[in-house]
Amino acid sequence: MNFRAAKSDAMxxxxxxIKKQLKAFNDDTIHDxxxxxxxxxxxxxxxxxxMGKLGTDTNVEAPLFLKWGCQTFVDNSCYINRDVSIYDIAPVITGDxxxxxxxVKSCTDTPASLAFPVAVVQKSKTSLDNTLLTRRSGSLNI
Structure with missing residues (x-):
């Protein structure tokens, strides 16, 4: 049997x-x-x-890309700048x-059985053009 969850009707x-919601989020139309x-x-x-979670006092700038969205968890008082891509095959957790x-690119985009979470810890900063990748041996905490 060749079961591919990503090709199921529900997925x-x-x-x-998520593509429709991303289009609405990234829409730069400004009305009078x-x-x-x-x-x-x-x-x-x-x-x-x-997103799976979006905390209070958090701001996300467009454009944004999410692979699934439901695996992305953002805590309180965060700022996500423009052009961020989150490939959330496994959980991507952003602390307070x-x-x-x-x-910045956050990549857990491997076969789901090999994907490990990415966790960006509280009060941290990720630099321009960083790519956050999972390790094969376990989750990545930054």
């Missing part, structure tokens, strides 16, 4: 839904009545539905007060 429906606060509120409302710079 394909989830993938389509919009303010910075309303734009941020609109984006964060979409982000909250895309974490700052993520532009163009």
């Amino acid at each position: 394909l429906a989830l993938k389509l839904e 009545e919009d303010t910075l606060a309303t734009l941020q509120h609109r984006c964060m409302k979409v982000a909250k539905h895309m 007060k974490v700052l993520i710079a532009p163009s």
Whole structure:
């Protein structure tokens, strides 16, 4: 039997839904009545539905890419800058007060049976153009 969970109807429906939500999140349309606060509120409302957890006082900038979204957990008072990509085959956990710079990539994108979580610990910063990868022997804590 050749069972591929990623090709199941439920997973394909989830993938389509996350693509729709990412399109809405990354939409840079600004209407005449919009303010910075309303734009941020609109984006964060979409982000909250895309991710497994999105803490309070957290801001996520567009553009953003998520593989599945449901495996991404962001705690309180975090800032995720533009052009961040999260390949969340395994959990990607971001602690309180974490700052993520532009163009950071968090990759757990291996066969699911080999994927280990990435955890970015509290009050840490990831630098420009960093790539966070899992190790084969266990989770990666930064």
